[in-house]
Amino acid sequence: MNRQGPYYLFPYLSNAFLTLGSGFQGFPKVEIPIVIGTDGLVEVINLTNFGLTVTMQSQGNAYQDARSKCMYKLVGTQGQQMITLAVNLETAPPASFGPGPAINGPYQLPLALENAIGINAFYPVWLNVYEKNEAEWYPPVALSPPPAQQIYFASLAAPGTLILPTTHDVYPAVPLTNGVCYLLGFDTSSNNGATAASSGNLTISNLAQQPDGSTSMIYHLVNTTTAGFSLSIRFPTPIPGNGGGSPITIVLPAVSTASESLIAYYSLT
Numbered sequence: 001m002n003r004q005g006p007y008y009l010f011p012y013l014s015n016a017f018l019t020l021g022s023g024f025q026g027f028p029k030v031e032i033p034i035v036i037g038t039d040g041l042v043e044v045i046n047l048t049n050f051g052l053t054v055t056m057q058s059q060g061n062a063y064q065d066a067r068s069k070c071m072y073k074l075v076g077t078q079g080q081q082m083i084t085l086a087v088n089l090e091t092a093p094p095a096s097f098g099p100g101p102a103i104n105g106p107y108q109l110p111l112a113l114e115n116a117i118g119i120n121a122f123y124p125v126w127l128n129v130y131e132k133n134e135a136e137w138y139p140p141v142a143l144s145p146p147p148a149q150q151i152y153f154a155s156l157a158a159p160g161t162l163i164l165p166t167t168h169d170v171y172p173a174v175p176l177t178n179g180v181c182y183l184l185g186f187d188t189s190s191n192n193g194a195t196a197a198s199s200g201n202l203t204i205s206n207l208a209q210q211p212d213g214s215t216s217m218i219y220h221l222v223n224t225t226t227a228g229f230s231l232s233i234r235f236p237t238p239i240p241g242n243g244g245g246s247p248i249t250i251v252l253p254a255v256s257t258a259s260e261s262l263i264a265y266y267s268l269t
Contacts, residue, residue, distance in 0.1 A: 035129075152267065
């Protein structure tokens with residue numbers, strides 16, 4: 001067995017490459033020469049958070065899911081040939097590649113999964129090259145989830161407008177229009193003390209289009225003279241912003257003469 005790698009693919013660039021720190025480079029596509037015997041096997045271990053198009057010089061193309069591994073048979077080939085790995089950020093893999101999971105459109109990767117230097121998606125791809133009878137073929141296999149995503153929070157100590165940041169503020173080389181913020185949930189509350197009952201709408205806007213076509217959510221808050229309000233929301237699925245440089249915006253209304261607060265939880269890609 002001959003192991004080759006690690007190879008790092010950077011999903012935000014199309015015709016360039018990114019250099020970070022001491023010689024670290026990320027490309028949207030990499031061509032890997034291999035030497036293989038007749039009826040050899042190539043194992044692709046995709047540890048990234050996005051799908052890959054795997055192009056084999058003698059066997060055509062395959063779509064491989066994020067966080068998966070697969071063994072490919074290179075039937076009847078020998079000598080040197082090229083394996084090409086390319087980032088696949090389509091909303092779904094081409095029909096010729098078979099079924100695969102939808103990704104939230106170009107540049108909208110799953111939750112921001114970060115390494116120690118705070119850069120999204122820099123998990124590697126490995127190749128293992130086997131000779132005939134050295135290993136057995138197997139179909140695609142899902143790998144365990146990566147480390148938990150980094151979660152951020154922003155807060156208001158009084159009624160007003162809370163604007164969440166975009167990727168552009170955190171990650172280098174990611175254009176503002178390509179950044180995506182994911183809203184995970186929020187907490188809001190007020191103390192007792194209203195001199196009169198009042199109510200208002202907490203409005204969240206600039207979200208990705210929901211199934212009903214809306215891009216905002218509204219929560220109606222009611223404050224009485226005897227009780228404040230308290231609302232804690234955790235979305236079962238993170239809700240992305242609409243991208244294009246428009247940040248998720250949350251407006252907390254003034255419905256109490258006592259203190260009001262808001263904490264929003266989010267993640268970034």
